[in-house]
Amino acid sequence: MATTEDKHRSTDALISHASSAAQPFNETSSLAGAPTGAQSANTESTRTGSAAFTAVNSLQQDLINTMTDLHQRGWCDGTGGNFSVVANRDPLTLLMAPSGVDKGRVTADALIEVNADGNVTKGNGRASAETLMHLQIVERCQCGAVLHTHSANATVLSKQALHKGCIELEGWEMLKGLRGITTHETTIRVPVVDNNQDLEILCKTAKPLLSEAPYGLLVAGHGLYAWGATLKEARRHVEILEFLLNVHWKQQLLGVR
């Protein structure tokens, strides 16, 4: 099985850099904000006793904070969007909000745990059908968190670009917020797949595109899936991709090259 590092290397190789000296994304020189703490909670949940209890609660709080913040950005209005973080790698366990809840008001006791088959193993509530896509991305990309938004930018631009199969983003300083990118002289292609209410069909369509996707995939007329090695990185990636989609829209409106 490919390691996380291998997967990132694979993805990086498909991002076109003007510079051949691309280095792994460096938190200290990046666009990312200050560390939020509990960054390694994903792996800490395997500890035993009170340490595990603390780590899981920290992970729960990090996920809740992420959902609340993204909701405030207007990226998951209504009960839209879906957000998950890997609580345990073996056996695979995702921590996420149940289907149909307001992501701006989720409390820790409302979170559920889901296994590799998409079944709820802890907590009350039903797992969203979109859990299948989260599981596929986690398994294919060996990432630690998947953040799925329903922003207006992702919804409209994906529909516009469906016939091309991707949205090309290039020349923006903020591209450097994506892991592995060190210069604005870079082009990324975010794949776009057709929407489908049958998640098995949607997953099958997306599957061959994931290894080349720059930590993001668009579903036409629906939204964005973004991921990262940790919840913190996934959050940075979703913010960067949403920003890039926003400027792409404005670029088209103004006819800026």
Ligand SMILES: [Zn+2]
């Ligand atoms: Zn959705």
